[in-house]
Amino acid sequence: MRHILYPEDYKPQVNRGKKIVSLPEVVGRGYGTFWNWKGRYRAVKGSRASKKSKTTALWFITNMMKYPDANTLVVRKTYRTLKDSCFTELKWAIHRLGVDAFWDIKESPLEMTYKPTGQKIYFRGLDDPLKVTSITVDQGCLCWMWIEEAYEISSEDDFNMLDESIRGAVPEGSDLFKQITLTFNPWNEHHWLKKRFFDNPDDETLALTTNYMCNEWLDAADRKVFETMKKQNPRRYRVAGLGDWGIVDGLVYENWKEEAFEIISKADFLDLDEAEQKAKNYVFKESVKSAFGLDFGYTNDPAALFVGFIDTKDKKIYVYDEMYAAGLSNERIANNIQSMGYGKERIIADSAEPKSIDQLKGLGLKVKGAEKGKDSVNHGIQFIQDYEIIIHPRCVNFLTEISNYTWDKDKLGNKLNRPIDDFNHLMDAMRYALEKFIAKGGRWMY
Structure with missing residues (x-):
C-alpha cells in the first residue's frame, strides 16, 4: 500500500x-x-x-x-x-x-x-x-x-x-x-x-x-x-501488558466523589453577586487547612504531588490539584512545583529518599520527610476512610488511582490486610500530606 x-x-x-x-x-x-x-x-x-x-x-x-x-x-x-x-x-x-x-x-x-x-x-x-x-x-x-x-x-x-x-x-x-x-x-x-x-x-x-x-x-x-x-x-x-480489562474488587476507599469546587475566602465570596455565588461549589479557606504530599518516582513510576485541603470539623478531604509524571529529575520536580504555584508551601515527602529531600530543599522548596512508624500505612488508611473525599475533575490521575486502589490478595484469592503495591503514588502522597492530622499513640502518623 x-x-x-x-x-x-x-x-x-x-x-x-x-x-x-x-x-x-x-x-x-x-x-x-x-x-x-x-x-x-x-x-x-x-x-x-x-x-x-x-x-x-x-x-x-x-x-x-x-x-x-x-x-x-x-x-x-x-x-x-x-x-x-x-x-x-x-x-x-x-x-x-x-x-x-x-x-x-x-x-x-x-x-x-x-x-x-x-x-x-x-x-x-x-x-x-x-x-x-x-x-x-x-x-x-x-x-x-x-x-x-x-x-x-x-x-x-x-x-x-x-x-x-x-x-x-x-x-x-x-x-x-x-x-x-x-x-x-x-x-x-x-x-x-x-x-x-x-x-x-x-x-x-x-x-x-x-x-x-x-x-x-x-x-x-x-x-x-x-x-x-x-x-x-x-x-x-x-491491563498494562495485555490490554485486558482490570478487575477491581475490594476498594480501599469507597467514600469519594468527583465534583468541581473552588477554594475562596469568605470575604471574596461575599463580593460576588448572587448568581456567581450559586454558579460554583465554593469551599471557604477559613474552614479548611491545606495539605501537600510528595511521592518520589523513577524511570517507570511517576513522581506524584498531592495538593489538597482538609476540613476536620465536617470530615471532608478536598483533592484540589496534582503533579504526576515519570522520569523527572529532582530539579524538574522542583521546577514543576514552583510553576504550579506551590513553591512556598510546606510539603511532606517520602522519607525513604533523604537525598532527594535535601536536593529539593537546596532548590528552594520547603520539604520535610514523613514520619513513618509501625502499621503507619493502615493507620493512615483508617483515618482517611472516616472522611468524605471530594476530587476536583482536573485530578485525573488521582481519580484513576483511587478507583483502582484495592486490598491485596494471597494466591488463593483471600484478601490481605494491606493494599496492593500499585495505583498508590498519589494515595501515598495523600497520606504524607495529612500526616499532622493523623494521631496514634501520642505521635503523628499517616
Whole structure:
C-alpha cells in the first residue's frame, strides 16, 4: 500500500514535487482494520507501548491530507494534559511522515492547520465545555474526533455531549464520513466504556484490543519491562501488558466523589453577586487547612504531588490539584512545583529518599520527610476512610488511582490486610500530606 501525501498543486520552496510514503513501513503492523474502518466509533483499549496513540496520530494526519473537507477535534478531560500527549503525538506523526512544510503548528492556543486547504485540528478539554460545543470551522466540516485517555471521562453523559458535537452534513457527493476515535488503558471493568462499546458492539462500532506484542519497534530492553511485570505484578500485566480489562474488587476507599469546587475566602465570596455565588461549589479557606504530599518516582513510576485541603470539623478531604509524571529529575520536580504555584508551601515527602529531600530543599522548596512508624500505612488508611473525599475533575490521575486502589490478595484469592503495591503514588502522597492530622499513640502518623 502506497499513499501520496503531498498534493501536486502545493509545492513549497523547501520541497518541490510529490513525495511517496509507504504506509506499512511508517505505521507498522496490527492496525489494518482500525486504519480502514469508517463506522461511527473506533474504541481502542490497549496496553502501554501498543502503538495505539501513535497509530491514531498517523491516521489523522494522513487522512486530513487525503480528505480536503475534514476537520478534527482532539479532546481530553483536562485541557492542560493535551500539549504533552495528543499535541506531541500529532507533531511526531507530521515529522514521521515528512510533511512538516505543509502544516502550521501553534501552541497558544493549541492548533494545527493544513496549509494547502486551511483544514484544522482543534484541541479542547472537557473542563471548558462551552469551547467544545461552540467550534465553527472555516473549511469543510467538523467530522472527526479523537478522545485520548477516554478512561478519564467517568460520565457517559459527558461523552454523549461530545458525540452530539460531531454534527452537520458532509459535502454532497463526498466520500467523507463522521467518526469518533477513543483510545485508553482499560483499568476498570466497571467503566461505562466496556458496556457501551465492548460488551455488545453494533455495526457502527469497532471495538479493538491491542498490546505491546504488535509493536515491532520495541527493543529487547522494552520487552523485558513487560516480561518482568508479568512475573512481579501479574495484575498490572493483564491491563498494562495485555490490554485486558482490570478487575477491581475490594476498594480501599469507597467514600469519594468527583465534583468541581473552588477554594475562596469568605470575604471574596461575599463580593460576588448572587448568581456567581450559586454558579460554583465554593469551599471557604477559613474552614479548611491545606495539605501537600510528595511521592518520589523513577524511570517507570511517576513522581506524584498531592495538593489538597482538609476540613476536620465536617470530615471532608478536598483533592484540589496534582503533579504526576515519570522520569523527572529532582530539579524538574522542583521546577514543576514552583510553576504550579506551590513553591512556598510546606510539603511532606517520602522519607525513604533523604537525598532527594535535601536536593529539593537546596532548590528552594520547603520539604520535610514523613514520619513513618509501625502499621503507619493502615493507620493512615483508617483515618482517611472516616472522611468524605471530594476530587476536583482536573485530578485525573488521582481519580484513576483511587478507583483502582484495592486490598491485596494471597494466591488463593483471600484478601490481605494491606493494599496492593500499585495505583498508590498519589494515595501515598495523600497520606504524607495529612500526616499532622493523623494521631496514634501520642505521635503523628499517616
